[in-house]
Amino acid sequence: MSDHLTIVTHPLVQHKLTLMRDKDTSTASFRQLLREISQLLAYEVTREMATTTKQIETPLCAMDAPVLAGRKLALVSILRAGNGLLDGILELIPSARVGFVGLYRDEETLQPVQYYCKLPSELDERLVIAVDPMLATGNSSAAAVDLLKAAGARNIRFLCLLAAPEGVARMKEAHPDVPIVTAALDERLNELGYIVPGLGDAGDRMFGTR
Numbered sequence: 001m002s003d004h005l006t007i008v009t010h011p012l013v014q015h016k017l018t019l020m021r022d023k024d025t026s027t028a029s030f031r032q033l034l035r036e037i038s039q040l041l042a043y044e045v046t047r048e049m050a051t052t053t054k055q056i057e058t059p060l061c062a063m064d065a066p067v068l069a070g071r072k073l074a075l076v077s078i079l080r081a082g083n084g085l086l087d088g089i090l091e092l093i094p095s096a097r098v099g100f101v102g103l104y105r106d107e108e109t110l111q112p113v114q115y116y117c118k119l120p121s122e123l124d125e126r127l128v129i130a131v132d133p134m135l136a137t138g139n140s141s142a143a144a145v146d147l148l149k150a151a152g153a154r155n156i157r158f159l160c161l162l163a164a165p166e167g168v169a170r171m172k173e174a175h176p177d178v179p180i181v182t183a184a185l186d187e188r189l190n191e192l193g194y195i196v197p198g199l200g201d202a203g204d205r206m207f208g209t210r
């Protein structure tokens with residue numbers, strides 16, 4: 001573990017992840033688990049959010065109490081699987097702004113191709129959390145972060161469920177300033193670009209496609 005990579009080893013996260021990896025877990029359960037685990041991961045990825053104080057009155061006395069400072073944070077879903085992480089995080093941070101980056105992976109070159117980009121305003125003043133369940137080759141994640149930086153984002157974090165060593169290395173090379181939070185660092189990628197042992201295609205498993 002380093003400043004660049006945080007693996008959330010909390011037993012609840014690890015237990016839910018094991019259930020999600022199991023190929024016999026249903027689509028409905030996978031989706032519910034993803035919602036729950038996204039909240040636990042969001043807790044970690046927002047740990048360094050800036051706070052200020054506000055004067056309030058408790059029933060007993062006045063106090064200066066902590067509140068979040070600055071602009072609302074921006075969540076950016078990397079389509080389509082990133083959407084599976086949104087609902088849970090938005091329950092926890094309902095005022096977050098939400099953006100979408102659409103990248104598909106060319107199955108032959110494994111390189112990302114952009115087809116959609118819609119981002120909140122004033123990204124330079126927000127904590128920006130890019131979400132994608134699977135950090136595999138890292139090519140689409142690095143390309144998504146390129147887009148966020150081009151749109152002005154300066155304080156970016158990357159949240160995923162599973163990471164492969166190849167993806168972490170690629171992100172560290174391209175974006176050493178973007179910390180990654182994940183539930184597990186798996187062994188490797190296979191020849192098709194899937195994370196092993198992994199959980200299969202995250203989009204297919206959460207949406208019940210294929």
Ligand code: URA
Pocket residue numbers: 081134136193194195196198199200201202203
């Ligand atoms: N995307 C997925 O959904 N699964 C993988 O294993 C790799 C990339």
